[in-house]
Amino acid sequence: MCFVSQLRRRKGWRNMAERYEIRLAGLGGQGLLLAGLLLAEAAAIHEGKHAVQTQSYAPYARGGASASEVIISDKEIDYPRAQRPDIVVVLSQEAYDKYFRDLRNDGMLIVDSSTVEHIDTSKAYFYETYMVPLTEMARQATGREMTASMVALGVIAGLTDIVSQESLMAAITTRAPKGTADINKRAVQAGIDAANKLREGVVEE
Amino acid sequence: MSGERFLQGNEACAEGALAAGARFFAGYPITPSSEIGEILSRRLPRVGGKFIQMEDEMSSLAAVIGASLGGLKALTATSGPGFSLMQENLGFAAAAEIPCVIVEVQRAGPSTGQPTSPSQGDVMQARWGTHGDHPIIVLAPSSVREFFNLTVRAFNLSEKYRTPVIVLADEVIAHMREKIALPAPGEIEVFDRMKPTVPPEWYFPFDDTTEVPPLASFGQGYRFNVTGVYHDKAGFPTMRPDEIEPWFERIFAKIEHHLDDIVEVEREMMEDAEIALVAYGASARSARSAMHAAREKDLKVGLVKLKTLWPFAEAAIDRVARKVGRIIVPEMNRGQVRLEVERVVAGRARVLGVNRYDGEIISPAQILSAIEE
Numbered sequence: 001m002c003f004v005s006q007l008r009r010r011k012g013w014r015n016m017a018e019r020y021e022i023r024l025a026g027l028g029g030q031g032l033l034l035a036g037l038l039l040a041e042a043a044a045i046h047e048g049k050h051a052v053q054t055q056s057y058a059p060y061a062r063g064g065a066s067a068s069e070v071i072i073s074d075k076e077i078d079y080p081r082a083q084r085p086d087i088v089v090v091l092s093q094e095a096y097d098k099y100f101r102d103l104r105n106d107g108m109l110i111v112d113s114s115t116v117e118h119i120d121t122s123k124a125y126f127y128e129t130y131m132v133p134l135t136e137m138a139r140q141a142t143g144r145e146m147t148a149s150m151v152a153l154g155v156i157a158g159l160t161d162i163v164s165q166e167s168l169m170a171a172i173t174t175r176a177p178k179g180t181a182d183i184n185k186r187a188v189q190a191g192i193d194a195a196n197k198l199r200e201g202v203v204e205e
Numbered sequence: 206m207s208g209e210r211f212l213q214g215n216e217a218c219a220e221g222a223l224a225a226g227a228r229f230f231a232g233y234p235i236t237p238s239s240e241i242g243e244i245l246s247r248r249l250p251r252v253g254g255k256f257i258q259m260e261d262e263m264s265s266l267a268a269v270i271g272a273s274l275g276g277l278k279a280l281t282a283t284s285g286p287g288f289s290l291m292q293e294n295l296g297f298a299a300a301a302e303i304p305c306v307i308v309e310v311q312r313a314g315p316s317t318g319q320p321t322s323p324s325q326g327d328v329m330q331a332r333w334g335t336h337g338d339h340p341i342i343v344l345a346p347s348s349v350r351e352f353f354n355l356t357v358r359a360f361n362l363s364e365k366y367r368t369p370v371i372v373l374a375d376e377v378i379a380h381m382r383e384k385i386a387l388p389a390p391g392e393i394e395v396f397d398r399m400k401p402t403v404p405p406e407w408y409f410p411f412d413d414t415t416e417v418p419p420l421a422s423f424g425q426g427y428r429f430n431v432t433g434v435y436h437d438k439a440g441f442p443t444m445r446p447d448e449i450e451p452w453f454e455r456i457f458a459k460i461e462h463h464l465d466d467i468v469e470v471e472r473e474m475m476e477d478a479e480i481a482l483v484a485y486g487a488s489a490r491s492a493r494s495a496m497h498a499a500r501e502k503d504l505k506v507g508l509v510k511l512k513t514l515w516p517f518a519e520a521a522i523d524r525v526a527r528k529v530g531r532i533i534v535p536e537m538n539r540g541q542v543r544l545e546v547e548r549v550v551a552g553r554a555r556v557l558g559v560n561r562y563d564g565e566i567i568s569p570a571q572i573l574s575a576i577e578e
Binding site for chain 2: 058078081
């Protein structure tokens, strides 16, 4: 059983903006880096925009709060980190606690409802907030929890015009580690499907 | 490997090393520089090169020095703690005039510090970390593209001037990814060291009658001594002041007489500037953002980006000092380059540091508030 829901949708997502800042936050080992890389690659190589991807992470390979940030812009990008992110995806409670507070007031918060238990609903109402069981969906779509970040990319591509679904799939084809393209595409597709349901106003599957 | 790609700074550095003709890497992995060795461990053998993971950083630079004496363009890559261990051999390479490239990706220090956090705390270490007066060249990239370019340039300068060259990057530039179109082979200038043309019995590897004596490769029939002890023109130890002084003068002159070739800065919006930002590495990116934000508020701010940190860009800073009333030096340390700027400005303009040393990148907002003060 998968629930996707929207706590609040503000009047309009800022489509066609000149610059977008996206932060994918979670734990080391959740595939955040690859997801950020593929999102940026889709924009930079397949859509000809400027893009910069950075990461902040704990010094261990797995566990520890970490984040992958992507800036996509029509102009040259100097400062490479997000200052007021447009989108924050949180894949763990620690990431939620640490990484969403500087989200723009009209930004989008995507919460992995299968891993984040406590969210501040008073805060959530300031943003366009989606509760999506990213990890559970990843498990169902690919059998691998670490593709949750890829499901999140699908949700982003389905809900916004930051990158096209075609560019994202093309980036996966050319850049995903050998032998993982199909799995990653399945995860992204699961995210796109969830986004379509959210757009149609279906909140329960 | 050409065409547009989306690469990490460390990947671009490895590509730059290969493009410059590097065929030897010895190193000991350390965050945030490890990807450079990892990539070269795969790529070097495919082009006939050698990769060795050594037991520590001391032996790493020693192996690089040996490989260079054998005629290969050689590099190592490390971060602050490993760079500390390399200081002895760095001095040896400077004294024995052995071309080599050391890529140092700075992380938060001192000591173990914070391996995955950025810093620019090793500027002075890169200049004076090894003991004794010695010449050194240090370059600082501020983008993925520049990390490629400056790695190529580091090899060219080291070959041209027979000197170790340090590429002083930081965690931000090393780990960030950007779009870069790698030049095709043949599109970039590559300089190879001068080899002796005289017969072996006439060869002096430390001949003081020329600025940069040609360097024979070991195993090519030229037998000579290499030592860190003060040496004569043949490379054997000497205590004669009349041999030591000319040697000392020459190893400095070969750098100081070619500052136009070595020292590289980029000026932006300096024509009408009343406030100048002097920045390098990741801080230069934040400074550029701050400059644009200030210009939108009609504040006349320009940027002087240092791509060569050592020798210090005295002529460029002198020019700035004559022009503006205020100079702001943003750095992710407690003001190492600011000291140099103050030395050159010598009171002709106000010099202010904007500093951050908490493991995070200096922000445009922090620099902008110093501009607006």
